[in-house]
Amino acid sequence: MRIRELFQVFIRLIVRPDKSGCLSGDKPETISGHEEDSPRENETDAPQRNQPESVLENGPACSVSTLNTKSPFFKYSAVLCRVLAGGILAASGFLKLMSPPEELAYALEAYDLFPYFIVAPLSQFLPWVEILTGVYLLVGYGLSVFAFSTILMSLGFLSSLVLVKWRGIDLTECGCFGQAGPHLEPWQAMVLDGCLLVMGVIILFDRVHWLSLDHWLNHQETPRV
Amino acid sequence: MIKRLIVGIIIAGAVISIVSICRQTRWFDLSHVPRFRQKGSLSSPVVLAEFSDFQCKSCAQAQGTLKDLLQQYKGKIRLVFRHYPLKTHKWADLAAKAAESAGVQGHFWEYHDLLFSLQSQWSHADDPMLFFVKYAEDMHLDVALFKDTMASEQVQKWIDQDRRDVKIQNVNMTPTFFVNQRRISGKNQLAAHGVRFVALELKE
Numbered sequence: 545m546r547i548r549e550l551f552q553v554f555i556r557l558i559v560r561p562d563k564s565g566c567l568s569g570d571k572p573e574t575i576s577g578h579e580e581d582s583p584r585e586n587e588t589d590a591p592q593r594n595q596p597e598s599v600l601e602n603g604p605a606c607s608v609s610t611l612n613t614k615s616p617f618f619k620y621s622a623v624l625c626r627v628l629a630g631g632i633l634a635a636s637g638f639l640k641l642m643s644p645p646e647e648l649a650y651a652l653e654a655y656d657l658f659p660y661f662i663v664a665p666l667s668q669f670l671p672w673v674e675i676l677t678g679v680y681l682l683v684g685y686g687l688s689v690f691a692f693s694t695i696l697m698s699l700g701f702l703s704s705l706v707l708v709k710w711r712g713i714d715l716t717e718c719g720c721f722g723q724a725g726p727h728l729e730p731w732q733a734m735v736l737d738g739c740l741l742v743m744g745v746i747i748l749f750d751r752v753h754w755l756s757l758d759h760w761l762n763h764q765e766t767p768r769v
Numbered sequence: 770m771i772k773r774l775i776v777g778i779i780i781a782g783a784v785i786s787i788v789s790i791c792r793q794t795r796w797f798d799l800s801h802v803p804r805f806r807q808k809g810s811l812s813s814p815v816v817l818a819e820f821s822d823f824q825c826k827s828c829a830q831a832q833g834t835l836k837d838l839l840q841q842y843k844g845k846i847r848l849v850f851r852h853y854p855l856k857t858h859k860w861a862d863l864a865a866k867a868a869e870s871a872g873v874q875g876h877f878w879e880y881h882d883l884l885f886s887l888q889s890q891w892s893h894a895d896d897p898m899l900f901f902v903k904y905a906e907d908m909h910l911d912v913a914l915f916k917d918t919m920a921s922e923q924v925q926k927w928i929d930q931d932r933r934d935v936k937i938q939n940v941n942m943t944p945t946f947f948v949n950q951r952r953i954s955g956k957n958q959l960a961a962h963g964v965r966f967v968a969l970e971l972k973e
Contacts, residue, residue: 641788643941646954650942653957660961679784685777723941761773 622750625743629694630681632740637675639725645671651719655708671722673697684756687747694744702737705730796950797934799849803927805872808839809847815970818849818947820931820940823865824858824892828944829885831956835946838963845971850881852931853943860897863919865928867901870918874910883908 640648649667653660674697680690701720708715709730718733728736753759799807799816819835821828839846852869854861864884871880883904884891891900905915918924934940938947946953948966953959 638788638791642791642939644939644952644954646952646958647942647945650955650958653955660957675784675788676781679780680777683780685780724939757776761776764772 618750619754622746623755625746626681626684629740629743629747630678632678632736633674633694634678634682636721637671637678640671640722641675643722643724647723648719651723654715655704656713657704657707681747684753684758687750687753687756687758691744691747694740695748698737698740698744702734702741705734705737797937801930802849802851803872805875805877806850807847808878810844811847813845813847815842815846815967816849816949817846818851820851820853820935820943820945822853822855822858822861822943823868823884824861824888825855825943827956829888831944831959832885834956834960834963838967841964842967846967851934852928853935853940855943860892863897863901866919866924869924869927870915871905871908871910873918874914876908876910879908880904
């Protein structure tokens with residue numbers, strides 16, 4: 545319950561609440577952010593017609609799916625988050641790939657979370673996931689998927705660090721940027737992963753996809769009337 | 770949809786190509802490594818290069834496993850010690866020079882063992898030189914020559930050459946071992962894969 549309240553406070557900070565204090569916008573969100581001139585507007589009306597009567601009478605509920613992601617603050621912060629999160633992930637993946645995978649495996653071994661037969665393939669696979677997620681976020685491709693991937697990764701990293709701390713393992717550095725990159729203390733890595741998590745959530749809720757490849761592709765795919 | 774997929778594949782392809790180009794590494798050669806830093810026959814089928822730092826705890830801990838491996842494959846492995854004194858270790862460079870000086874007098878491996886076994890003693894000292902000289906005296910080395918060699922350009926050159934190879938080979942941590950061209954990072958990997966890698970190399 546407390547987490548939900550905190551989450552709502554966070555959401556209120558980044559979106560414009562309406563007069564009733566609800567987080568919904570004047571009208572339901574659409575996918576590509578160019579609903580005024582596209583037939584998608586009709587598509588988004590369809591779910592509304594299927595809603596139960598109580599919802600139609602009382603207006604839309606205060607839920608995440610009805611966020612006003614067209615708020616200018618949200619629009620700019622989503623782009624900033626995309627650039628930052630994408631840049632961090634791409635750099636982290638690139639630096640890890642520039643170091644031999646055995647060195648990443650050595651860093652992962654220090655966490656003492658997985659046996660070596662898992663650590664070895666993970667050290668080969670993880671940097672590629674990071675760099676591709678980072679680059680896709682930077683160019684704004686498949687934003688929903690890669691924002692979700694960012695959230696999953698940062699949750700994974702955070703929980704690993706918390707587990708290591710809880711078990712009292714003395715981790716001198718996190719291995720976040722490979723052995724060749726900047727060396728972070730575990731607490732610094734936790735802060736970084738926390739920021740990545742928040743940025744991932746913001747990107748996930750962004751439906752405008754301003755300055756992104758997704759936005760351009762949506763325009764290309766939308767039939768001209 | 771297909772257009773979207775093609776764009777995604779093009780981006781992934783570009784990323785993979787760039788990384789692959791940047792990743793290419795060259796292999797070092799061992800011709801310039803002084804013979805006193807090599808243990809075993811030159812004709813041994815397996816060369817085990819160890820990049821190590823005398824002030825690194827993991828390097829000291831790996832010595833037991835390394836000795837067991839050498840014992841198990843006696844006569845089949847040539848061990849080559851490469852210096853990688855880390856900048857974060859205050860006395861690592863000096864210790865490397867001391868080991869080279871002992872090596873010039875034909876006692877590299879004895880001095881090497883001593884530096885690792887008494888690591889806690891000298892690594893926390895304000896002036897480790899006192900310990901280095903004392904170890905040289907205990908081993909009946911010529912102390913004057915030992916000190917002169919430590920300050921010589923040749924020793925510095927040998928260590929610098931190893932540092933260059935560290936960059937060429939993209940070694941970023943100690944201890945790192947190479948069983949011919951198979952990389953092993955850290956003591957745990959040496960314990961887990963050392964024997965298997967040597968066996969594989971002998972088979973090939």
